[in-house]
Amino acid sequence: MALTDEALVECFLQGNKEAFATIVERYEQKVYGLAYRLTGDYDDAADLAQDAFIKVYRNLGQFRGQAAFSTWLYRVVTNVFLDEMRKRKRRPVVAISLDDSIVTEEGELSRELPSHDLGPEDLSAQHELQQTVRAGMQKLPEDYRVVLILRDLQGYTYDEIASMLDINLGTVKSRISRARLALRKVLEEREQHGADWRLTD
Amino acid sequence: MSCNEILDLLPLYLDDVLTPDEISQVDSHLISCESCRTMLELLREDQAALRSQPEVQVPSSFRRDLMARIEAEERPIKQANKNKNAWRYFVPRFSSLAAALLLIVLTTNLYFVPEYIEQRSVAQDAPPGVGIMSEGPDAQPENFAVKGTGDAQLTRVKEWPQRDPLITQAWIWSTGLSIVVFSGAAGFWIYRYRKQS
Numbered sequence: 001m002a003l004t005d006e007a008l009v010e011c012f013l014q015g016n017k018e019a020f021a022t023i024v025e026r027y028e029q030k031v032y033g034l035a036y037r038l039t040g041d042y043d044d045a046a047d048l049a050q051d052a053f054i055k056v057y058r059n060l061g062q063f064r065g066q067a068a069f070s071t072w073l074y075r076v077v078t079n080v081f082l083d084e085m086r087k088r089k090r091r092p093v094v095a096i097s098l099d100d101s102i103v104t105e106e107g108e109l110s111r112e113l114p115s116h117d118l119g120p121e122d123l124s125a126q127h128e129l130q131q132t133v134r135a136g137m138q139k140l141p142e143d144y145r146v147v148l149i150l151r152d153l154q155g156y157t158y159d160e161i162a163s164m165l166d167i168n169l170g171t172v173k174s175r176i177s178r179a180r181l182a183l184r185k186v187l188e189e190r191e192q193h194g195a196d197w198r199l200t201d
Numbered sequence: 202m203s204c205n206e207i208l209d210l211l212p213l214y215l216d217d218v219l220t221p222d223e224i225s226q227v228d229s230h231l232i233s234c235e236s237c238r239t240m241l242e243l244l245r246e247d248q249a250a251l252r253s254q255p256e257v258q259v260p261s262s263f264r265r266d267l268m269a270r271i272e273a274e275e276r277p278i279k280q281a282n283k284n285k286n287a288w289r290y291f292v293p294r295f296s297s298l299a300a301a302l303l304l305i306v307l308t309t310n311l312y313f314v315p316e317y318i319e320q321r322s323v324a325q326d327a328p329p330g331v332g333i334m335s336e337g338p339d340a341q342p343e344n345f346a347v348k349g350t351g352d353a354q355l356t357r358v359k360e361w362p363q364r365d366p367l368i369t370q371a372w373i374w375s376t377g378l379s380i381v382v383f384s385g386a387a388g389f390w391i392y393r394y395r396k397q398s
Contacts, residue, residue, distance in 0.1 A: 020271075021264070021268060024264050024267060024268070025264060028259050028263055028264055028267075029256075029258075029259050032257065032259035032260075032263065033256055033257055033259075036257045037254070042257070042260075045257070046260055046263060046266075049259075049263070050263075050266065050267050050270060053267055054267070054270065054271060054274070057271055126253075129246075129250045130250050130253060130254055130255065132250075133247060133250040133251055133254070134254060137251075148251065151216070152248055152251040152252050153251065153252065153254060158216070158218055173213055173218065174209075176212055176213070176216070177209050177210070177211075177212040177213055178209075179212075180211075180212035180215070180244055180247065180248070181208065181209075181211075181212065181244075183247055184240070184243060184244060184247060187247065
């Protein structure tokens, strides 16, 4: 019989390091999925998921079983994500313009980005809408993105989201409302600009 | 209610978290307002698209990388802690024991030292026939037995200063006991420390 999450946590706290590997095995898929929704990038998602698990490893003693272990775990993931975003805002990544050419000894090279766009034949209508929404999500402020992911992708109730993010129910409601409307606005802009609006996946 | 006010409520209407009062307000507005009806439909589509996002597959090396990272982070900390702990554990114990034993050895030696000095002074008042060399070749006071006259033949008699055998024994025993106690305690503490960590 498989142990419950809480039993595994107890095992780990009593010194059984193998228990942690079992926890990771059980949740890596979910945590990575959530991390991917939050970051919108496969590599960033792997980094975020690993950072979150390491934080869990260090702070497992603080889990007191007040909520389901999975809720606590996802809460750690979103908090690590929001912390990281705040840090990045304080020291912004140096932007490089694609218009600036790279000067080398042999002359100048123009910067190119690899294209992630799929060919038109791969895009069924359903797939295209999903991809559009995914790209639109990445254009939202992090606070909005987080509540929409917790609500629509993870399926948490408003109360659960409130306790996960340490905000009150009223804030959750107004944030979800604004987030949905903001997403709609982003998608409308895409519809208006049509093909000009490149997907940045 | 104006369209703008209703607009703010629509996402929550979708999630069914409005009060019955608000629901009826939205319902009655929707009947008469087409643009808000369209908006609700679009929001519903967005939500459905969001809910049907395909699962992404976790990289196959994810767990291995993670466990390796944890291992790498743990090792230096563990080692540093271990060294620091060992230092903290052994230094006070050994130094207090060493101090106590040193005190015992020194005290017992105090009995031995006056005896040694006395022995030398007695030797200098030796009866005729016994030569005294205050400093021997190896810088030790020694007694010589003189046989006959003329060319004196000196036979070296190396003597340990005469001491009360009881005190000598006490000194030997106390030193031996100190060594035994010290190594016993050291062994015990090392055993305890190993068991702990």
